[in-house]
Amino acid sequence: MASNKVSPSGKSEVGGVDKEVSNAGERLADEQAAPPASILQVFISNVCPACSKPKKLNTAFCKACYFGLSRQMKSALWNRFGEGFEEAYTAALSFLRCG
Numbered sequence: 001m002a003s004n005k006v007s008p009s010g011k012s013e014v015g016g017v018d019k020e021v022s023n024a025g026e027r028l029a030d031e032q033a034a035p036p037a038s039i040l041q042v043f044i045s046n047v048c049p050a051c052s053k054p055k056k057l058n059t060a061f062c063k064a065c066y067f068g069l070s071r072q073m074k075s076a077l078w079n080r081f082g083e084g085f086e087e088a089y090t091a092a093l094s095f096l097r098c099g
């Protein structure tokens with residue numbers, strides 16, 4: 001019965017948290033550049049968010065939905081995250097769901 005191990009570093013964990021706040025500014029900038037989790041989840045899933053049919057990984061929509069979009073919407077989906085993709089994705093999704 002020697003299962004009660006005492007971690008020697010247990011003390012310092014609590015004290016160290018406050019110090020990291022001073023570096024938070026740098027980290028925040030990185031997080032803002034990342035795509036929203038909801039859109040990222042669509043990309044890493046294989047279900048189309050508009051019609052629930054199978055789609056390829058790392059694409060926003062399945063082929064049928066993608067080709068149902070206007071040329072402008074298609075090209076807007078080639079924008080990067082943070083450079084218009086979110087808006088294009090949201091617009092395309094509501095367009096596909098409505099009609």
Ligand SMILES: [Zn+2]
Nearest residue numbers: 048051062065
């Ligand atoms: Zn679809």
